[in-house]
Amino acid sequence: MISSLQDGSEFPVSPSGAIIEVTFGVQNKSALELLDGLGLFRRAGFYNNLPGRGLSLNQMGKLALRCFGVGDGWPCADRNHASFLYRFDQVSILVDCGEPVSSSYKASGLPYDAIDRIFISHLHFDHIAGFFMLMQGFWLEQRKKTLPVHLPAAGIKPFGQLLNAAMVFKELLQFRLRFEGLRAGKAVVTRGVRVVPYRSSHLAQLKKAFQKKYPQRFDSFSFLIEAGRVRIGHSADLGRPEDLEPLLKKPLDLLVCELAHFKAEDLFRYLKRRDIKRIVFVHLTRPYWENLQKTRQLAAKMLPGIPCSFPRDNEEITI
Numbered sequence: 001m002i003s004s005l006q007d008g009s010e011f012p013v014s015p016s017g018a019i020i021e022v023t024f025g026v027q028n029k030s031a032l033e034l035l036d037g038l039g040l041f042r043r044a045g046f047y048n049n050l051p052g053r054g055l056s057l058n059q060m061g062k063l064a065l066r067c068f069g070v071g072d073g074w075p076c077a078d079r080n081h082a083s084f085l086y087r088f089d090q091v092s093i094l095v096d097c098g099e100p101v102s103s104s105y106k107a108s109g110l111p112y113d114a115i116d117r118i119f120i121s122h123l124h125f126d127h128i129a130g131f132f133m134l135m136q137g138f139w140l141e142q143r144k145k146t147l148p149v150h151l152p153a154a155g156i157k158p159f160g161q162l163l164n165a166a167m168v169f170k171e172l173l174q175f176r177l178r179f180e181g182l183r184a185g186k187a188v189v190t191r192g193v194r195v196v197p198y199r200s201s202h203l204a205q206l207k208k209a210f211q212k213k214y215p216q217r218f219d220s221f222s223f224l225i226e227a228g229r230v231r232i233g234h235s236a237d238l239g240r241p242e243d244l245e246p247l248l249k250k251p252l253d254l255l256v257c258e259l260a261h262f263k264a265e266d267l268f269r270y271l272k273r274r275d276i277k278r279i280v281f282v283h284l285t286r287p288y289w290e291n292l293q294k295t296r297q298l299a300a301k302m303l304p305g306i307p308c309s310f311p312r313d314n315e316e317i318t319i
């Protein structure tokens with residue numbers, strides 16, 4: 001069941017904590033005009049039209065994956081936090097909103113209506129902290145298209161409250177912002193692109209230690225993304241390599257996999273001889289990132305026949 005609130009003034013959580021949909025409203029021209037008068041926002045497209053900054057949409061293949069942030073959860077001076085834009089022919093989805101995604105998005109030159117949906121894997125700040133500035137950016141850049149945001153249900157109420165506290169009110173937005181709780185195994189389909197969340201054990205230890213005092217769900221998800229015959233696994237943060245099992249039931253064209261919560265050897269051993277056409281490793285824990293050459297060599301040795309890459313921030317990968 002989906003409960004929908006047109007009035008986004010409250011953000012209730014359903015008794016089961018399962019799916020809640022909260023809708024932020026649409027436009028209020030006078031408020032926008034007032035802010036424009038104060039110089040607080042710019043007309044849509046102003047910055048996007050700057051020469052030399054644009055990416056042409058999906059020029060080269062069926063998928064362009066833009067890695068906005070390949071850093072891990074530690075403070076990173078040299079990498080952004082987790083955020084990945086998957087652009088298919090007709091559909092674009094953003095997975096996670098680590099900071100500074102708003103800045104990276106601006107630099108990409110992509111239009112502000114390009115993103116069809118946002119998926120948040122879990123609520124650690126290296127995956128969500130950029131969300132709020134991204135929403136302020138969507139407001140000021142006058143995004144128009146409805147934006148469904150799929151996230152662990154425990155985040156829905158606080159996300160709404162923080163937007164309100166930061167005065168990014170629904171009345172200011174020219175688009176409808178809708179929050180939906182993720183449900184394991186339940187597909188979200190957008191014009192032929194299917195995203196299925198699967199539970200990962202990333203937060204299992206924290207849950208064990210803290211759930212009594214903090215009775216929330218400690219949800220964390222990986223995603224299987226299917227577009228036509230193309231199958232992509234996005235690990236987000238895992239507890240152990242075996243969390244990938246549901247994504248690997250059928251051959252993958254691409255696996256985007258974290259490398260922070262277990263030994264590289266254990267992950268590579270697990271992935272060896274799996275039917276995966278290409279692996280992109282991200283979210284490397286610092287020792288693996290600082291010794292990238294060694295990490296690459298180990299991957300090449302332990303995963304023969306599977307091309308592996310280790311992108312930097314804002315690198316684009318096409319398949």
Ligand SMILES: [Zn+2]
Pocket residue numbers: 072073082124126127237283
């Ligand atoms: Zn993380």
